[in-house]
Amino acid sequence: MTEYKIALVGFGGVNRGFAQLVADRNAQWKESLGFTIKIVGVTDLFLGSIVAKDGLDAKQLVALPIEKGALAQLPGGNAEAFNEAVIKHSGADIIAEATFTNPVDGEPATTFCRWALESGIHVVTTNKGPIALHGAELKALARRNQVAFEYEGAVMSGTPVIRLAKQALAGANVQGFEGILNGTSNYVLSQMKDGLAFNDAVVQAQQLGYAEADPTADVEGFDVRLKVVILANELLNARLNVSDVACSGISNISAQDIAQASANGESWKLIGSADREADGSVRASVEARLLPNSHPLAGIAGATNAVSFNTELLGAVTVSGPGAGRIETAFALLSDIVAIHTAHGK
Numbered sequence: 001m002t003e004y005k006i007a008l009v010g011f012g013g014v015n016r017g018f019a020q021l022v023a024d025r026n027a028q029w030k031e032s033l034g035f036t037i038k039i040v041g042v043t044d045l046f047l048g049s050i051v052a053k054d055g056l057d058a059k060q061l062v063a064l065p066i067e068k069g070a071l072a073q074l075p076g077g078n079a080e081a082f083n084e085a086v087i088k089h090s091g092a093d094i095i096a097e098a099t100f101t102n103p104v105d106g107e108p109a110t111t112f113c114r115w116a117l118e119s120g121i122h123v124v125t126t127n128k129g130p131i132a133l134h135g136a137e138l139k140a141l142a143r144r145n146q147v148a149f150e151y152e153g154a155v156m157s158g159t160p161v162i163r164l165a166k167q168a169l170a171g172a173n174v175q176g177f178e179g180i181l182n183g184t185s186n187y188v189l190s191q192m193k194d195g196l197a198f199n200d201a202v203v204q205a206q207q208l209g210y211a212e213a214d215p216t217a218d219v220e221g222f223d224v225r226l227k228v229v230i231l232a233n234e235l236l237n238a239r240l241n242v243s244d245v246a247c248s249g250i251s252n253i254s255a256q257d258i259a260q261a262s263a264n265g266e267s268w269k270l271i272g273s274a275d276r277e278a279d280g281s282v283r284a285s286v287e288a289r290l291l292p293n294s295h296p297l298a299g300i301a302g303a304t305n306a307v308s309f310n311t312e313l314l315g316a317v318t319v320s321g322p323g324a325g326r327i328e329t330a331f332a333l334l335s336d337i338v339a340i341h342t343a344h345g346k
C-alpha cells in the first residue's frame with residue numbers, strides 16, 4: 001500500500017479543505033484509490049509552520065483557529081512560516097501549494113514550486129500565477145527532475161477541464177474555447193439579478209471562500225485572464241503571455257443594465273475565450289458579454305463555471321461544474337495526486 005507524505009504550503013480555505021478530505025476519507029481512499037495520505041508539514045504566512053515526520057492529525061489541523069501564529073499551539077509548531085524548510089526538509093513526496101495567486105509575477109508561489117521540483121518532490125497546486133506566468137519553465141524543471149507538476153484546480157476548481165480537454169479530447173482538434181471561468185464574478189452577476197448590490201454580493205462571495213485575496217482580480221477579469229492563458233497554452237499550443245489578452249471585467253455593469261438585460265431575455269456574463277486564427281495565431285480576450293438566454297452559457301448561475309470547447313471533429317463540447325469553493329478545489333488537489341499515483345505510483 002502506497003502512503004504519500006504531503007506538505008501543505010498555504011493553509012487557507014483550499015488546503016484546509018484538503019485536510020478535511022484527509023480527515024474524513026483517508027481510510028476510504030486506501031480501498032478506492034490504492035493509497036493513503038500522511039500530512040507531514042504545514043506552512044502558512046499567517047499561521048506559522050510545523051513539521052511532523054510521523055504525521056499530523058488532520059482533524060486537529062482542520063480545527064486550528066484562524067489566529068496569527070496558531071500552528072505554534074501544536075506540539076513542535078512554530079509561529080513563523082519556515083516555508084523553505086517545510087518544502088525541502090519535511091520529508092514530503094508531494095507539496096500541495098495553495099498560497100495567494102499573484103497575477104503580476106506569480107511569486108512567491110513560483111519559487112515554492114521551484115524549490116520542490118529541484119528537490120525531486122512532486123507539486124500539486126491550485127495557484128494560477130506559477131502556471132500562467134512560468135508554466136513552461138516549471139514543466140521543464142519537473143521533467144528534468146522526473147517529478148510531476150499538476151495543476152488541475154487552477155482552472156474551474158474541481159471540474160476537471162484541463163485533463164478532459166488534453167486527454168479525452170486528444171485528436172478531436174480543439175480550435176478554441178469560450179467560458180465562464182470565474183466563480184466570484186458569476187456569483188456576483190447572479191446575485192445582482194436577484195436584487196443584491198454589487199458590493200454586498202462580493203462580500204458574500206468572499207465569505208463563501210470563492211474570491212481571491214484581492215477580489216479586484218475576480219471582478220476586473222484578471223483571474224479569468226490567467227485561466228485563459230493557461231487553457232490556450234495547454235490546448236492550443238499557444239505561447240500567450242498575460243499582456244496578449246485584452247481584459248475587462250464586470251465592475252461597470254449596473255443593476256439597471258442587468259434589469260434591462262432580463263427584460264430583453266438576455267444575461268450579462270464574464271466570458272474568457274481564445275480561438276485559433278486562419279494564420280495559426282491565437283487570439284484571446286476576457287470581457288463581459290450580453291448573451292441571449294438561449295445561449296448555452298446564459299443559464300450558468302452562481303459559482304458554477306462552464307466552458308465550451310470548439311472542436312474540429314465533434315463541434316462544441318461543453319462542460320459545466322463548480323468553479324470555486326474550498327472542498328471543490330481541494331478535490332482538484334486529490335485528482336492531481338491520483339494522476340501522480342497513476343503515472344509514478346508503485
Ligand SMILES: NC(=O)c1ccc[n+]([C@@H]2O[C@H](COP(=O)([O-])OP(=O)(O)OC[C@H]3O[C@@H](n4cnc5c(N)ncnc54)[C@H](O)[C@@H]3O)[C@@H](O)[C@H]2O)c1
Pocket residue numbers: 009010011012013014015043044045046047081083098099100101108126127128153154157209210211212213323324325326329
Ligand atoms: N478558493 C477557491 O475557490 C479557489 C479555486 C481555485 C483556485 N484557487 C487558488 O488556490 C489558492 C488558495 O486559495 P484559498 O481560497 O485557499 O486562499 P486563502 O486566501 O484562503 O488561503 C491562502 C493562504 O496562503 C497563505 N499564504 C499567502 N502567502 C503565503 C506565503 N508567502 N507563504 C506561506 N503562506 C502564504 C495565507 O496566509 C492564506 O492562509 C489561491 O492561489 C487561489 O487563487 C482557489
Ligand SMILES: N[C@@H](CCO)C(=O)O
Pocket residue numbers: 154156157181182183184185210211212218223323324325
Ligand atoms: N477566485 C476564483 C477561484 C477559482 O479560481 C473564482 O472565483 O473563480
